[in-house]
Amino acid sequence: MTGNQRTFDTGVAQSIARLPDPPRYWSYSSLKEVETCPRRYVLGHALFPDLWDGIGYPQLPYQAALFGSVVHDSLARIIAALAQAGCFATNSPGAVSVLRELGGYSEVAREALGRRLRKMEGNPRVDADRLTRIQEQLEARIPEARTEIQGYLQRLVLVPRGDGLPAVRTLETANPAGPDSRRTMGPGSHPEAPLRADSLRLAGRVDLLTVSADLADIADHKTGAEDPSHFEQLRLYALLWDQDNVANPAHVPLARLVASYPTHDVAIPAPDKEELRGLAESTAVRVAAADHEVAADRPSATTGEHCKMCGVRSICHDYWQKAPIGQNLLPDDDWLDYDGVVGEQVGARSWQLRGWPKGSPGLLLRVALSGRALTSGQHLRLLNVRRDDDPEVQELAATFTASSEAFVVTSETA
Numbered sequence: 001m002t003g004n005q006r007t008f009d010t011g012v013a014q015s016i017a018r019l020p021d022p023p024r025y026w027s028y029s030s031l032k033e034v035e036t037c038p039r040r041y042v043l044g045h046a047l048f049p050d051l052w053d054g055i056g057y058p059q060l061p062y063q064a065a066l067f068g069s070v071v072h073d074s075l076a077r078i079i080a081a082l083a084q085a086g087c088f089a090t091n092s093p094g095a096v097s098v099l100r101e102l103g104g105y106s107e108v109a110r111e112a113l114g115r116r117l118r119k120m121e122g123n124p125r126v127d128a129d130r131l132t133r134i135q136e137q138l139e140a141r142i143p144e145a146r147t148e149i150q151g152y153l154q155r156l157v158l159v160p161r162g163d164g165l166p167a168v169r170t171l172e173t174a175n176p177a178g179p180d181s182r183r184t185m186g187p188g189s190h191p192e193a194p195l196r197a198d199s200l201r202l203a204g205r206v207d208l209l210t211v212s213a214d215l216a217d218i219a220d221h222k223t224g225a226e227d228p229s230h231f232e233q234l235r236l237y238a239l240l241w242d243q244d245n246v247a248n249p250a251h252v253p254l255a256r257l258v259a260s261y262p263t264h265d266v267a268i269p270a271p272d273k274e275e276l277r278g279l280a281e282s283t284a285v286r287v288a289a290a291d292h293e294v295a296a297d298r299p300s301a302t303t304g305e306h307c308k309m310c311g312v313r314s315i316c317h318d319y320w321q322k323a324p325i326g327q328n329l330l331p332d333d334d335w336l337d338y339d340g341v342v343g344e345q346v347g348a349r350s351w352q353l354r355g356w357p358k359g360s361p362g363l364l365l366r367v368a369l370s371g372r373a374l375t376s377g378q379h380l381r382l383l384n385v386r387r388d389d390d391p392e393v394q395e396l397a398a399t400f401t402a403s404s405e406a407f408v409v410t411s412e413t414a
Contacts, residue, residue, distance in 0.1 A: 006297055008046070010315035011411035012381070017046035017057070019299070022291040025196065025203035028233045031286055038293035039301040043312040051124060058123045059311040060405070063137055066116055068223035070138065071148050071262075072207075073112040075221050078102065078153065079191045079208065088158040088189075109145040113138055129402060151262040152221060159210050161188025185247045187211050197243035200283055204240050207260075211252060216241065219258040219265075230259045231268055238270050239279045313337070314381055314407045320356075336398060338363050338382045339409075342374045353380075356412070364397040372400065379409040 006019040019042060023030065034041040044056045052058055081102060082088075087095040102108050117135055120126045126134075185193055193209035196202070208219040218237050222230050234257035241248055254270035271279060293300065301318035313319045320339045340353035340363055351374045353363040365385065367374070374380075383405040385398040400406070 008043075008298060009411065010043070011317055011409060011413070012315045013408040013410050014050040015048055015057070015315045015407075016050060017043055017048055019297075020045045020047075020294065022294045025201050026287055026290060027202070027204050028236045031290055032229070034290045034293055035286070036306055037302040037310070038296070039299040039316055039318070040310055040312050042294055042299035043315065052122060054122060057312050057315065058125045060125050061120060061134055062309070063134065066113075066134065066138060067141055067145065069116055070109055070112045071145050071223045072221055073115070074105070074108045074145065074149050075152055076192055076207070077108055077112070078105075078149070079156065079158070082156075083158050083161070083189055083191055086160065088160065089156055090153045105146040105149050106142050109142050109149065110139070113142075125405065133402075148223065148262040152260060155260070155265060158189040159187070159212070161186065161190070182246045184249060185209055185211055187213060193247070195237065195240035195244045195247055197240050200239075200243060200280065201287055202236070202240060202243075202283060204237055206237050206241075209241070214252065215255040216248075216252050217256045217258065218254060218270075219260050221260050223262070226259070226261065226266065231257070231266075234259060234268065235271055235275075235279060236283070239276055239283065242276050243280065314383055314405065317413075320381060334387055335384050335403075336387050338365075338385060338396075338398065340380065340382075342376050342378045342380060344376065345374070356409075361396050364393055364395055366397070366399045368399050368401050379412070381407040381409060383407070 008017045008019055010017060023045075030041065033044070044059075046056065048057060078099070081098050082090070082092075082095060085094055085098045087093075087098055089095065090099075099105070103111070113135070117131065120131060182194070182196070188211060190209040190211070191207065193206045195204055195206060195209075206218050207221045210217045210219070218234060218241065220230070220234055220237070238254050238257060241254060242251065256267045257270055259266045259268075301316055303318055303322045307313055307316075307319050310316070310319070338353070339356045340360070341356060343352040343354050343362075345351050346364070347366075349367045349372075351365050351367070353365055355361045355363065356379065365374070365382070366388070382398075382400065385400050385404045388397040388399055390397050
């Protein structure tokens with residue numbers, strides 16, 4: 001943070017943000033996020049001292065994303081352990097001992113899940129009941145995670161390293177921009193390899209970098225379906241490798257870029273020198289634009305389909321202004337977000353809400369949770385309420401469930 005502290009009032013209780021400065025180094029994901037929506041990036045990296053002690057607006061965990069993280073974390077740990085032991089594939093002599101020492105695939109996945117869940121401690125949006133549900137749902141998917149992990153590892157081929165340095169770099173200590181991780185990446189396989197281009201203020205961590213005497217390959221593990229962005233990210237890693245004078249002082253060229261999926265690999269050619277030059281120029285422009293967006297006193301918002309799964313939409317005034325009330329359905333169409341003012345209570349656990357702004361459709365809201373009462377006149381933003389198809393109710397009706405959230409609006413003009 002600079003001495004001139006910038007704040008942004010989101011108009012939601014306990015959610016005045018202390019805005020961040022541009023980062024020292026950008027990554028592929030951070031550039032992509034700020035380009036998708038500057039406000040989402042900024043609020044995701046701001047401080048909210050009235051809400052919690054963490055960095056960024058507290059995020060609501062999604063099972064699919066957590067599952068992918070568990071698989072990715074497990075792969076990183078197993079590959080690093082195999083490389084450390086000098087095993088070059090899962091069928092190498094000694095690989096069984098390495099996996100046994102780790103506890104086996106399933107145990108590695110459980111430990112990865114445990115680490116991810118511990119990071120949610122103190123998150124005001126994740127109470128004990130929600131955390132328990134998430135844990136139970138993901139523990140039930142451990143066999144699925146094991147199968148995916150094995151699918152990646154069956155195609156794994158590591159190359160021995162001659163530098164004598166340990167291959168293990170834990171997820172907690174790995175930092176692509178940190179000084180302690182800076183070293184030359186000589187011949188051999190380098191899991192979780194940190195790369196940095198100082199002149200571009202760009203950094204990243206490659207899942208697996210394999211270097212030979214005169215060529216190198218980069219592989220990145222992907223837990224979702226194939227997407228063009230995966231290859232865009234790989235090309236940016238190619239730029240990092242080309243520009244990193246510490247990791248690659250000999251400027252060893254790349255041969256292949258590989259997106260590795262659970263059942264198959266997809267390889268693309270590495271960019272040539274001319275393409276790398278153009279990529280460097282376009283990246284410099286992107287970094288400058290991202291710096292400008294983050295440095296703004298009022299972070300701009302870009303609304304669209306991506307808003308439906310945005311972690312800061314509860315505190316984004318633009319989302320609620322542009323999403324039609326009752327029509328801003330979430331992806332499965334059974335859940336919706338709603339902005340309204342609590343009116344009269346019409347049942348033991350039912351309230352009438354007036355849509356905001358005035359003239360918007362009303363909502364009959366039922367509360368499934370005992371002990372949860374609404375206050376008349378309170379302006380609320382409701383996330384993930386379950387839409388009800390009730391033939392006896394002509395207006396929009398929904399139920400506030402254990403998966404729903406309510407946010408108190410303090411200013412309608414934020």
